[in-house]
Amino acid sequence: GAVVSQHPSRVICKSGTSVKIECRSLDFQATTMFWYRQFPKQSLMLMATSNEGSKATYEQGVEKDKFLINHASLTLSTLTVTSAHPEDSSFYICSALTSGVSYEQYFGPGTRLTVT
């Protein structure tokens, strides 16, 4: 299957700082990538849709000024958590959409963010 990488895999930061997470599609081009967040014992919740060359589309309740998304190329999307707070601590996962008939998405390995 298609390969998606994320970096870093784990990050610990202090309250008030910003953290950037990268999502790369390694062996295919992805016009569309998605960012999810998963809290313990809960399912994935879509945060935003990242489209190459245009502004991201955010889900209801997700602050676009806090979670900055940039999709500057067909293989890279970044999520920046600005002014992080402890409640932002979560597992952040990106996915990339392959071209085809059935919207198959492949997920990155996730980034575990801990804000102290």
Add this chain to the structure above:
Amino acid sequence: RKEVEQDPGPFNVPEGATVAFNCTYSNSASQSFFWYRQDCRKEPKLLMSVYSSGNEDGRFTAQLNRASQYISLLIRDSKLSDSATYLCVVNWDAGGTSYGKLTFGQGTILTVHP
């Protein structure tokens, strides 16, 4: 009502058992259906797409009933390595920015024991 609903389990079964998971979805316009598995503290991995005619991949069989808005996954001859959370996932394309968006169920936990 949740958009995609699953029995959270957990299901505890012995090796070799057959286990079935069910899932219902609320949006009748849903177009694509999947089962993903997620291991603890890992990302979801696509297990199989679900087609209207039903489909099988080795020990795994998926069924879709559009009239009832119901999806199932059957695992035969369970292995220890099947222990994971199984996620029912649905897509409906409302066009524009909804293209490709997936909605996840809360997952069903399976533990296969010796």
